[in-house]
Amino acid sequence: xxxxALKCTDDHSFESWFQSADSFEKLLSTSMVACPICGNTxxxxxxxxxxxRPARGQAVIPExxxxxxxxxxxxxxxxxxxxxxxxxxNSDYVGMNxxxxxxxxxxxxxxxxxxxxxxxxxxxKSLIEDGVPVAPLPFxxxxxxx
Numbered sequence: 001x002x003x004x005a006l007k008c009t010d011d012h013s014f015e016s017w018f019q020s021a022d023s024f025e026k027l028l029s030t031s032m033v034a035c036p037i038c039g040n041t042x043x044x045x046x047x048x049x050x051x052x053r054p055a056r057g058q059a060v061i062p063e064x065x066x067x068x069x070x071x072x073x074x075x076x077x078x079x080x081x082x083x084x085x086x087x088x089x090n091s092d093y094v095g096m097n098x099x100x101x102x103x104x105x106x107x108x109x110x111x112x113x114x115x116x117x118x119x120x121x122x123x124x125k126s127l128i129e130d131g132v133p134v135a136p137l138p139f140x141x142x143x144x145x146x
Contacts, residue, residue: 005048008035013046014074037076084139091116093141099123106132116141 002021007013012035018024027033031041091114094101098117104110116137119127127134 005046006033006035006043007046008038008040008044009042010035010038010040012037012040036074080138084137087114087116087137088142090114093117099127102127102132102134103130106130 001017001019002024003015003017004024005013005015014036016033018027024033028043033043034041035043094115094117096118098115099119101110101115101117102119105112105115118141119134124134124136
């Protein structure tokens with residue numbers, strides 16, 4: 001794995017991990033690398049200091065520098081985490097029954113309330129075509145079980 005410091009033409013800086021330098025180049029050439037802030041796919045590597053570790057067993061990485069996939073790395077990720085927490089705290093998760101439940105609420109067959117869940121693309125398209133107000137979430141919901 002390799003981590004690159006990147007910058008889009010709108011001057012947004014961000015970092016991303018890649019399988020290898022070759023995989024980065026392949027993804028970049030197919031416009032699969034995009035700025036997480038504006039979505040711009042015109043991205044270039046920016047300068048970054050290499051991370052050289054001392055011999056194995058002697059490396060001491062401060063806690064605040066240890067990589068963590070569970071902690072947001074940028075302001076955009078922090079904002080997204082807040083949105084996700086707000087939706088999960090104030091809405092009912094209906095899972096794969098989202099399309100049926102949203103339609104029932106829209107038609108007055110179920111009590112009005114905020115819901116979120118999962119729907120197949122064709123189900124979401126049908127809801128939109130029928131005027132049911134829905135929007136895609138910018139995150140994958142945590143799957144809740146009993």
